[in-house]
Amino acid sequence: MSCKIVSNKDNLQVLYEDNHLIIVNKRAGDIVQGDKTGDTPLSDVVKAYIKGKYNKPGNVFLGTVHRLDRPTTGLVIFAKTSKALPRLNKLFLSKDIQKTYWAVVKKETPKHKDTLIHWLKKNPKNNKSTAHLKEIRDSKKAILHYKTIKKLDNYYLLEIQLETGRHHQIRSQLSKIGCPIKGDLKYGFDRSNKDASIHLHARHIEFIHPVRKEPISVEAPLPSDPLWNACLS
Template sequence: MKKKPPFSVVYEDNHLLIVNKTAGVLVQGDKTGDKTLTDYCKDYIAKKYDKPGAVFLHPVHRLDRPVSGLVAFARTSKGLERMMELFRKRDIHKVYWAVVKRKPKEKSGKLTHWLVKDEQRNVVTAHDHEVPGSQKAELNYKTLGFMNDHWLLEVRPISGRPHQIRVQLSSMGCPIRGDLKYGFAKPNPDASINLHAFHLVFVHPVKKEKMYLRAALPEEEFWEQFLQYESVKAKDQHLDNTFSG
């Protein structure tokens, strides 16, 4: 089987590099010591711009290893500082697509939990009320459609907590397809989970233009059947805080 490239470039200028990450690639190093998306992207910049020596490139946020989609990197310290500020103020709007097996009870809704992360096991637990050491996590979701015995959800996290979407959907009784860690029955053949960071909307930190970025769905049969729902998204230029469609 042909190995998929670790990423494709979605947007690039002097300040930012935004890529569509392939599922299975780490964003930043962990104990496995596997090559990271940051390493791959630094190689790309060094080669493309013939830059000898160290390349300045920092991820502004992360995506879990089995998740695909948009990851933003800063290419300058000014870009990094300003992008971090946008994330801190929640001035970056993120839209994910998630595929689940069980139909959500409500067609759309808001989930609020308090999350506690077990660093040793790298697992997050969701609680319905505040508990010691917990962080509040909120997201909005909407059911977009049904296909091949699975439901496609659009998810907009309001906060940015580790494993947030995975654990919150699972707490609602709808674990993401392939996500064994959060209660799905069986793995996907490529060890990915069906969660894709589809859209990023923000104001460019230097050029001050409104950016609408989207990452194509993974080229994989299961995902590709959901492409018909993309037309709903294309109309979505008023994306600010509304749902598509």
């Protein structure tokens, strides 16, 4: 099953929905779950959408199975039923969900395509993960595969597939090879984007539906800005 926009109401772009799942295209600045900022999380927006669409009384069930960083855009999956939630969690844990990201960097990567293996250590004080070439205490192994898919005027578009899902993994690993993502001040880019986003987008996802057992393939439209637009031209 391929992607089409199911709904685009109240700034919530729904890309796929059935009885058990809902997949949305997250905007930069949205938080997936509530945090200390007190800002309304995307999960609450999706609950309100479900409640209104189906006229549901009482509380709406919604299970969060993964997150995207606040400045990142793209695909987020939620479980709509208690039956789907543990099965989706299992798919993520067993790495049976294929996730593809697009990232824009200014510096050309050392190789056209490569596999990056690092050990990431998270510092909760500054909410940042540092990539190391060798294992150190309390670090976690991180693996991703990248390839350059387009040369832009002043930037390069990378396609990235994650083999592991660590905190700030793509941001940290690309920074480690000298290619921080456009707008990502935290990981070494020289200036921020005006809207505080970074040019990292969860572009495509494939998996077997945890209940219906049919293949699901969803692609998230890119944010509308001149640089992302150039990636498609």
